[in-house]
Amino acid sequence: MTELRQVRVQEQLLKVNDFLARQLKDSWTAQGSFVINLLSSPGSGKTSLLEATLPRLQAVHQVLVLEGDIETDLDARRIRGAGGQALQLTTGGTCHLEAHMLQQAWELLLKERGGPPAFDFVFIENIGNLVCPASYDLGEHLRVVLLSVPEGEDKPPKYPKAFHSADVVLITKVDVLPHFDFRVEEATRLARELNPRVEVLQLSARTGQGLDAWIDQLVSRREATLGRR
């Protein structure tokens, strides 16, 4: 019985979340901000990906990172250390970000800057968790799920919601492929079994391998979604 009650409250909350997510998406689209939601297990390399991405993307574009963490602002500091702009969102225990948290963050930014902030790209680094964040639409234009080589190729069927809802699966830390039993083809096949049209890219933030293709993907997806501006 207690379970059923939880499910009902959960369903209600998801409806509220979806409503707020649509509002967010509309306002981001109107402001020309292309928003990317990064999902993965802890330690799959979301922050390292951003540290490698920012210098390249910021050469031409305005970029913001919204850093989701349960505790600490370690990741926001890493982003600022890489020359990026970051706003820290600390959930204090909650295992995922929700649309209302993003809305609060965005209102704070509007207030601080006295008008809509003109960011071409906004990255949301979600809580490190391959389960819960998959259920919460944050109004993003693109959902990217990172799967790092050390985690193993069997993750898509074991965490189906995340991989099913992904637009792009990014296989990270490919520089350590020689040291792990991980077949990129098998991981790709398992991801596509759940999600036939998903784009699968390989990347190493450490060596830079795959970074060009990733940046191209972001820029072309932004143009396809928001038009050339």
Added chain:
Amino acid sequence: MTELRQVRVQEQLLKVNDFLARQLKDSWTAQGSFVINLLSSPGSGKTSLLEATLPRLQAVHQVLVLEGDIETDLDARRIRGAGGQALQLTTGGTCHLEAHMLQQAWELLLKERGGPPAFDFVFIENIGNLVCPASYDLGEHLRVVLLSVPEGEDKPPKYPKAFHSADVVLITKVDVLPHFDFRVEEATRLARELNPRVEVLQLSARTGQGLDAWIDQLVSRREATLGRR
């Protein structure tokens, strides 16, 4: 407002869970079963740890694995492939195991075997998630949190509940230390900052490094908790 409601239902559920967990612990203690709850991110090596542990422990002891997964029975099959006995618990979306799920599983076993099953060690492989499972006592005697080298040394302060509630932190995949920027001393310091008395062990399921100390730890903790039987 919706948030407050969620918190209240959550608190109620946690109280029910703690009540059931105490019942479970009492019956496991009475039956001589030492129960270990394994917590970690996806892909930190929980199943590989068990595959390496079972042959050693089963030489002398009766062992059971309760396999928690959101979907699939891939891990239970791996355990059976390693000569172990496994019961699969599939949550169908829930991001953690709860005491009532364990109680159902245990009743099923009692029924099948026509009496209390005589296992010296019962391993619970929790859902791959470093956040939610930390809040749910399953009646275990020992809570072990795995932190794999590729995840990075900064995880304890970022996922404090798991590390705070751990009896043992197991640093896994230490065979790949040369390929990652991971300082064991720093990870240990960060874990002990949250939890001064936590035991920190290093292990590689692939090479067998640290396996003796891990097995010794299990056997001596069982004796200290349940007495020599």
